[in-house]
Amino acid sequence: MEWKPNFNEKKPVYKQIAEYIELKISTGDYLAGSKLPSERALAKELKVNRSTIIAAYEELRAAGIVTRREGSGTHVSADIWGLSHQRTPNWNRYVEYGSFLPNDPLARRIRKETQEKNIINFATGELSADLFPSxxxxxxxxxxxxxxxxxxxxxxxxxxxxxxxxxxxxxxxxxxxxxxxxxxxxxxxxxxxxxxxxxxxxxxxxxxxxxxxxxxxxxxxxxxxxxxxxxxxxxxxxxxxxxxxxxxxxxxxxxxxxxxxxxxxxxxxxxxxxxxxxxxxxxxxxxxxxxxxxxxxxxxxxxxxxxxxxxxxxxxxxxxxxxxxxxxxxxxxxxxxxxxxxxxxxxxxxxxxxxxxxxxxxxxxxxxxDSFSSHIVSLRNELKRKRDLLVASLKEQIGSKVRFHVPEGGIHLWVKLTEDIDENKLLEAAIKHGVAFVPGRLLGSEKGWMRFTFARPEAETIQEGIDRFAQALYLFD
The missing domain is CATH 3.40.640.10 (Type I PLP-dependent aspartate aminotransferase-like (Major domain))
Incomplete structure (x- = not known):
C-alpha cells in the first residue's frame, strides 16, 4: 500500500484510514465480500497502533460498509451495492465536512456546563433575568x-x-x-x-x-x-x-x-x-x-x-x-x-x-x-452595583493574584492572572467548584487572561462565586 496517513493533519489518523479504505471500495480495488487486511498487518504496514486500525474499521462498520466477525476478520459488505443492504449515512463525517465551522470545543463545553443550576455563571455574556424589563x-x-x-x-x-x-x-x-x-x-x-x-x-x-x-x-x-x-x-x-x-x-x-x-x-x-x-x-x-x-x-x-x-x-x-x-x-x-x-x-x-x-x-x-429611558437608568445602576461587588470580592479574596482595569460601563471584567497558571486548567477546577468564566484564549492571543461577566449572575451570588473561584485558584499554589 503506497498511501500513508498524514500525521500532521488535524483530522484523526483513524478517520483518514477509514476514508482511504472506503475510497478503495468505491473504486473496486476492494470487492464486495472480500476480506480486508488484518488489524495487525495493516497497522504494521501503515506504521500505526493496532487500536487505530480497530477504530477505522469500526467507523466503516458503523456506516454499513464492512462487516466484522470475531475469528473471521473484517470483510467488505457482501451486499454493499445491493437492494437488501441498508446503509446508514456516516453522519459524523457529514458533521465534520460542513463548510460552516462549529464553535470552539471549549466554548461548547462552557455553554453546556453553565446550563447546570449549581453553577454560578460569570461566563455567559447576557443580562440576568432580574435585569429584564419583564x-x-x-x-x-x-x-x-x-x-x-x-x-x-x-x-x-x-x-x-x-x-x-x-x-x-x-x-x-x-x-x-x-x-x-x-x-x-x-x-x-x-x-x-x-x-x-x-x-x-x-x-x-x-x-x-x-x-x-x-x-x-x-x-x-x-x-x-x-x-x-x-x-x-x-x-x-x-x-x-x-x-x-x-x-x-x-x-x-x-x-x-x-x-x-x-x-x-x-x-x-x-x-x-x-x-x-x-x-x-x-x-x-x-x-x-x-x-x-x-x-x-x-x-x-x-x-x-x-x-x-x-x-x-x-x-x-x-x-x-x-x-x-x-x-x-x-x-x-x-x-x-x-x-x-x-x-x-x-x-x-x-x-x-x-x-x-x-x-x-x-x-x-x-x-x-417613556419606560425605555427609566429602564436604562435602572440598568446602569444595577450593572454598576454588580461590577462593584465583583471588584470588591476579587480584591478581598484573591488580591495580588489578579489585576484588572475597572470598566465604566458594559458587562465584562477582563482579568489577568499574575502567576503562570493555565487558565484552561483553572476553568476545569472552577467548574468542579461550581463556578464558570471564559478563559482568555477564546477571546485573544495572549495567555493568562479571563473574562468575568458581572451582568449574568444574580447580585447575591457574586461574592459566593468568587469564593468558589478562589478555592479553585488556590489549588495551583
Missing amino acids: SYFQQLLAEKPFDGYLGYDHPQGNLSLRETIVSHVREFKKVETSASSVLITSGAQQALHLIVQCLLKPGDAVAIEDPSYSFSLPLFQSAGLRTFLLPVDEHGVKPEDILSLYQKHRIRMVFLNPDFQNPTGTVLHLERRKEILELSSLYGIPIIEDDPYSLTSFTGKINPTLKSMDENGNVLYITSLTKIVASGLRIGWIIGPDTVIERLADAKQQIDFGHSIFPQWVAEQFLSS
Missing part, C-alpha cells in the same frame, strides 16, 4: 393585546420599528439615518454573519481587535477570510496599526467595538476615532462598528459613535437590544447605505423570510415608550 412587558401584553398582521413583513423589518429606531438612534446616539437605511436582524451576531457572507469573499483580509468577541467567532474562518489582529490597549486600537495592516495585507474591512469593548471594557479614545475615520476615508476601508454597550455608561455620558462622526458613509453600524433589554427578544439592527442594506435584506430573506413580527412589535412598543 414587568413592562407583562403590563404591555395585558393592556394592549397584539392585533397586528402575522404574515411575512417587509424584508428589512417592520416599518414602524425601523422608524422608531431612526428616532431612537437620533436621540441616544446622535446618528442621523432613515428607515430605508435600517435592517432588523436576529441580534448583532446575525448582522455580522450577513456582512461577512454578503460583502466579502474567500481570501479577503479583515482586521479584528485582539482581544475581542470576534476572535471567538468561527464565521470568519467558515467564510475563508484571513483575519489579522489589532492589539487593544487602555485607549482601544491604534490607528497606525490599521494603516500597517492595510499596507501589508490590503485589509478589506475593520471590525471594531469602540465602547466598553468586549472583553476589555476599554473605550476607544476620541482622537483615535477621528484618525480611524480619516484612514477609512483615505483608503476606502469599511468600518464595522459593533455597539452593544454604549448606553450602559455608568456615568450616563455616551461617547460619540463612529457612525455619528461618519461624514462619508464608511461605517456600517450594528447594535441590538440583547445587552440592554433582553437577549431572548433577538432584536438587532444594521444601519448603512441603502444599497448595502438592500443586499443584506435579500440575504436575510433567503435565510428566514424576514424577522418575526411579534418581537418586533414588542421592541417598537418599548423603544417608543
